[in-house]
Amino acid sequence: MSGFSLTDLEKIIAERGRSGDPQSWTAKLFASGTDKAAQKLGEEAVETVIAAVRGDRDGLVSESADLVYHWLVVLALADVPVADVLAELERRTARSGIAEKAARDE
C-alpha cells in the first residue's frame, strides 16, 4: 500500500495554490476564492453520493478522491490545517458516535 497521506496532498495543494501556474487547477481555485471552491466541493459530494447509490465502486473511488481534494482546498483557503480535523477525529475515538450525540442533545 502507498504511504501517500492527506498531509502529503495538503502540502501539494499549498504549493500549487500559490504557484500562479495557469495550468494548475489548484491555483485557479485559490484565485477564484472560497465560494467557488466550496461550490466544487458540494458538486463532488453529490457526485460521490450518486456513485454510492448506484453501487458504482470505481466511480465511488474516483469521486471520493475528487471530494477529498476539493475539501483540502477549502480547508487551505480557510487556513485550517488537516491536522486539526484529524485531531478532532482522534478526540472522538474516545466515545462511540451514538453516545457522543446523546451527550450533545442533553
Ligand SMILES: N=c1c2ncn([C@@H]3O[C@H](COP(=O)(O)OP(=O)(O)OP(=O)(O)O)[C@@H](O)[C@H]3O)c2ncn1[C@@H]1O[C@H](COP(=O)(O)O)[C@@H](O)[C@H]1O
Ligand atoms: N487531486 C487532484 C484533483 N482531483 C480533481 N482535480 C481537478 O478538479 C477539476 C474539477 O473536476 P471536475 O470533474 O468537476 O471537472 P470539470 O472540468 O469541472 O467538469 P464537469 O464536472 O463540469 O463536467 C478537474 O480539473 C480535475 O482535474 C484535481 N486537481 C489536482 N489534484 C491534485 O493536485 C495536484 C496539483 O494539481 P494542479 O494544481 O492542477 O497542478 C495534482 O498533482 C493532484 O495531486
